[in-house]
Amino acid sequence: MGRVSMLITNIGELVTNEPAPDREGGPLGLVRDAAVLIEDGRIAWVGPSTHATERLARPGERRDRQEADEYRAHWNDVVDVVDAGGRAVIPGFVDSHTHLVFGGDRAEEFAARMAGRRYEAGGIRSTVAATRAATDDELRTRLAGFVAELHSQGTTTFEVKSGYGLSVADEARLVRLAREVTDEVTFLGAHVVPTEFADASDDYVDLVVGDMLAACAPHARWIDAFCERGAFTAEQSRRVLEAGAAAGLGIRVHGNQLGEGDGVRLAVELGAASVDHCTFLGDADVAALAASDTVATLLPGVEFSTRQPYPDARRLIDAGVTVALASDCNPGSSFTSSMPFCIAVAVRDMGMTPAEAVWASTAGGAAALRRTDVGAIRPGARADLVLLDAPSHVHLVYRPGVPLVARVWKDGAIISGR
Numbered sequence: 001m002g003r004v005s006m007l008i009t010n011i012g013e014l015v016t017n018e019p020a021p022d023r024e025g026g027p028l029g030l031v032r033d034a035a036v037l038i039e040d041g042r043i044a045w046v047g048p049s050t051h052a053t054e055r056l057a058r059p060g061e062r063r064d065r066q067e068a069d070e071y072r073a074h075w076n077d078v079v080d081v082v083d084a085g086g087r088a089v090i091p092g093f094v095d096s097h098t099h100l101v102f103g104g105d106r107a108e109e110f111a112a113r114m115a116g117r118r119y120e121a122g123g124i125r126s127t128v129a130a131t132r133a134a135t136d137d138e139l140r141t142r143l144a145g146f147v148a149e150l151h152s153q154g155t156t157t158f159e160v161k162s163g164y165g166l167s168v169a170d171e172a173r174l175v176r177l178a179r180e181v182t183d184e185v186t187f188l189g190a191h192v193v194p195t196e197f198a199d200a201s202d203d204y205v206d207l208v209v210g211d212m213l214a215a216c217a218p219h220a221r222w223i224d225a226f227c228e229r230g231a232f233t234a235e236q237s238r239r240v241l242e243a244g245a246a247a248g249l250g251i252r253v254h255g256n257q258l259g260e261g262d263g264v265r266l267a268v269e270l271g272a273a274s275v276d277h278c279t280f281l282g283d284a285d286v287a288a289l290a291a292s293d294t295v296a297t298l299l300p301g302v303e304f305s306t307r308q309p310y311p312d313a314r315r316l317i318d319a320g321v322t323v324a325l326a327s328d329c330n331p332g333s334s335f336t337s338s339m340p341f342c343i344a345v346a347v348r349d350m351g352m353t354p355a356e357a358v359w360a361s362t363a364g365g366a367a368a369l370r371r372t373d374v375g376a377i378r379p380g381a382r383a384d385l386v387l388l389d390a391p392s393h394v395h396l397v398y399r400p401g402v403p404l405v406a407r408v409w410k411d412g413a414i415i416s417g418r
């Protein structure tokens, strides 16, 4: 079988996340009036629409041998031409932090919070009870619904954490279910201490680093720990993260969500790919992040849904920290699966520009997952793209709450829209 090629042309604004001297938009690497050629699920070529149209219409006018070779390599097999009608195309969103395998919901807890109650880590335990009570098929059906939600809002790569099982058997089934829908699976046995270990948190950590890790590591790529008051101490978190790393997993951390603490410094010290939340940071935390390869992943849905102060993205970016945005979709602190919503809030309330927020939810998410095949529209990358019903990426913020995602491709195939 020959190559299957598709050309998306007449793109008013293409966000490549590949800056170049002839491209505007700083890190977004904008190409105006652009075209993208896709071959076998990968980006094959990016350039001006006029160039693409000439190649297809007048193949006889090739100027030299190199161009003739390029033509044979790419343009002979174009079978499908999509006219973007002057609209914008951006890379698919990379949501590097979700907790999508769970039973029940916590709408009443949310309503109570909106009436003045504080958010506390302990709420996680009520979702643990509902998750343990759910069958695999119930969880699988729910998960499939969330995946459809993610796709329809432009997310093409997403991470899923366990953490609502908290027994060996339940955590193992959560990572297995997560693995059915994504390669980016995180074992979060250290989410909170379950009720049956209420006065014996160190015994629970023994279980996490022992039998639970052994059962979960084969299905996971990452280890995570919630290093926070009401969850795990720095020492307990370190034990879990080091054991995960010894089992071959990459490190991510939940830290500094409810107050200043040790999460960020621990993450940096252990070379974590990402430390997530980063709501309460001291100057030493910011300096440590800036001097590291650890991404600071900010989760605007959490502060929105818990009525906490927002993290200061401006302070982090100005210090040189790589910032990602993610949904943290979970039933307790942030029950949104919408990256456009997170982008709008991050710009409105966290000091980011629209360009920074779009970068953080695409290339930033990819950096947080240490992925180079997603998050940018460049030759060789996966053909994960979003066509917006809008002329530019700015409209994602300018038109909050409006469904602007018109069509979504993953690996070159349409997964949402027409």
Ligand code: NIG
Residues within 6 Å of the ligand: 121, 123, 124, 127, 226, 254, 257, 302, 328, 330, 331, 332, 333, 334
């Ligand atoms: O990322 N911080 C810890 N875990 C989740 C909250 C989970 C819950 O409240 O159920 C979070 O916010």
Ligand code: FE
Residues within 6 Å of the ligand: 097, 098, 099, 254, 328, 330
């Ligand atoms: Fe989380």
